[in-house]
Amino acid sequence: MSIKNAAEKLICQQAMTKEDFIELLGYFGNSDIMALLKEEALKLRRKYYGNKVFTRGLIEFTNYCKNNCYYCGIRAGNQNARRYRLAPEEILECCQEGHHLGFRTFVLQGGEDPFYTDEKIAAIIREIKYHYPDCAVTLSIGEKPRESYRLFREAGADRYLLRHETADEAHYRQLHPDSMSLSTRRQCLWDLKDLGYQVGAGMMVGSPGQSDQTLAEDLLLLQELEPQMVGIGPFIPHHDTRFAKEPAGSVELTLYLLSVVRILLPAVLLPSTTALGTLDPLGREKGLAAGANVVMPNLSPLRNRKQYELYDNKICTGEEAAECRGCLEQRVRNAGFELVSERGDAPFLPKKLNPMYKENR
Ligand code: SAM
Numbered sequence: 001m002s003i004k005n006a007a008e009k010l011i012c013q014q015a016m017t018k019e020d021f022i023e024l025l026g027y028f029g030n031s032d033i034m035a036l037l038k039e040e041a042l043k044l045r046r047k048y049y050g051n052k053v054f055t056r057g058l059i060e061f062t063n064y065c066k067n068n069c070y071y072c073g074i075r076a077g078n079q080n081a082r083r084y085r086l087a088p089e090e091i092l093e094c095c096q097e098g099h100h101l102g103f104r105t106f107v108l109q110g111g112e113d114p115f116y117t118d119e120k121i122a123a124i125i126r127e128i129k130y131h132y133p134d135c136a137v138t139l140s141i142g143e144k145p146r147e148s149y150r151l152f153r154e155a156g157a158d159r160y161l162l163r164h165e166t167a168d169e170a171h172y173r174q175l176h177p178d179s180m181s182l183s184t185r186r187q188c189l190w191d192l193k194d195l196g197y198q199v200g201a202g203m204m205v206g207s208p209g210q211s212d213q214t215l216a217e218d219l220l221l222l223q224e225l226e227p228q229m230v231g232i233g234p235f236i237p238h239h240d241t242r243f244a245k246e247p248a249g250s251v252e253l254t255l256y257l258l259s260v261v262r263i264l265l266p267a268v269l270l271p272s273t274t275a276l277g278t279l280d281p282l283g284r285e286k287g288l289a290a291g292a293n294v295v296m297p298n299l300s301p302l303r304n305r306k307q308y309e310l311y312d313n314k315i316c317t318g319e320e321a322a323e324c325r326g327c328l329e330q331r332v333r334n335a336g337f338e339l340v341s342e343r344g345d346a347p348f349l350p351k352k353l354n355p356m357y358k359e360n361r
Contacts (some may be wrong), residue, residue, distance in 0.1 A: 007033050010263050011040050016223060021216035028256050041259035041291030044266040049293045053337045054269065054344030055328065056138065057103035057299040057321070059094045060308040061086040065111025067142070068177045069165075071207060073238035073309045074111050080240050084304050085115060088124050092131065094299045094321075099132050101325050102341035106132075107161070107296065109140035116141070118148045122155035129156035136343045140200075143184055146191040153195050158345075160192045161200035163231050166207065167221040168214035175207060189225055198346055200229030200269075205257060206249020207235040215257070223264060228346035229294075230261050230268050233275035236311035251280045255290040262291030267349050269294050278315045284328070285335040294344070295332065297324040 006023035010016060016024075027033040062085035063074040074081055086094075095106050106128060110116070125137055139152060140161035149160070164185050166172050172182040192199045203218045204210075222230060234249030254276055262270060271294040272287025280286065284295060298305060298316050305317040316324050332339040 021219045025212040037259045041262035048267045056105040056296045057098035058296045060300040062110035062113040064113040098299045104343045105136040107138040112142040125155040159198040163202040167217040171214040174209040198228040201227045202231030204235040205254040233273035238311045258290040288335040
């Protein structure tokens with residue numbers, strides 16, 4: 001194929017520049033190019049994962065957070081948030097139920113809560129690994145020193161989700177207080193990768209101040225880091241934040257970006273997020289149809305679900321874990337895929353910037 005535009009360049013797996021990504025984002029709304037990219041995304045998704053959709057049991061174990069990300073409902077400065085944390089035994093009970101339901105990955109997610117010292121986290125990981133050696137443990141507990149990441153890895157953690165949120169310096173400053181920095185976030189991602197984690201980066205779509213320029217920076221970061229997982233969901237305002245009156249991100253643009261990221265990183269583990277399902281009743285099905293291959297139902301105790309309120313109207317806060325899994329199983333089937341009980345690791349692939357990459361794809 002002779003390369004005519006940035007969409008074709010992406011499909012041909014050529015290294016993309018910032019200008020290429022900006023051009024690609026300019027095609028949002030062009031139905032021919034959007035259809036072409038969606039078709040390619042589904043082809044690649046099928047090539048690497050067939051009909052399978054992997055599932056992760058999400059355990060939101062603390063909503064205490066020392067940070068003050070301006071968009072987030074559980075940021076430290078939100079006096080109205082009702083705080084909770086699960087005891088280690090409660091986390092293990094969630095895993096027990098999850099394992100019984102067929103989950104083979106547990107995601108421990110929380111705010112940055114100093115109560116959970118590194119030793120406490122490591123002990124929880126060891127316990128989970130001892131009782132469920134067939135399961136993967138994913139952490140999503142924010143920025144830590146490299147030595148903490150090393151300790152968790154040695155305790156048995158397999159994966160780490162740390163969305164970079166935005167790779168544009170000025171945009172990062174609009175979303176975070178001065179105590180936080182994009183360079184620290186980046187360093188954490190590279191440390192995690194270096195320590196052998198399967199790493200997840202990602203961004204909200206439509207966060208206040210986002211533009212094609214900042215999204216192009218996000219895509220460049222993903223191209224450079226080559227994470228095994230990418231979390232992309234729409235921004236949704238929370239009533240107790242400075243962004244309460246901002247519009248939510250676009251479902252359509254999120255779907256477009258899911259297809260783009262599937263082509264950029266063909267074997268990536270790509271969740272169809274709860275935020276997508278919050279903005280559109282069929283959002284998660286549409287995410288799967290755009291190239292996503294992971295869903296993350298909630299395993300947190302029902303009594304705490306509403307308290308982990310990152311944004312307004314979050315769905316799945318009133319269902320038991322079994323109901324949540326059953327509902328998603330049906331949704332996955334409706335979208336033409338099959339929910340499986342596997343760890344669902346990313347396959348090993350040569351790196352994109354390696355000259356052998358294209359031959360091996
Ligand atoms: N503290 C960890 C961290 O910072 O990575 C994990 C928990 S954090 C609450 C999980 C993710 O929630 C963030 O990476 C962010 O993208 C998402 N989030 C927070 N507020 C949101 C909002 N208003 N709309 C959509 N997503 C949001």
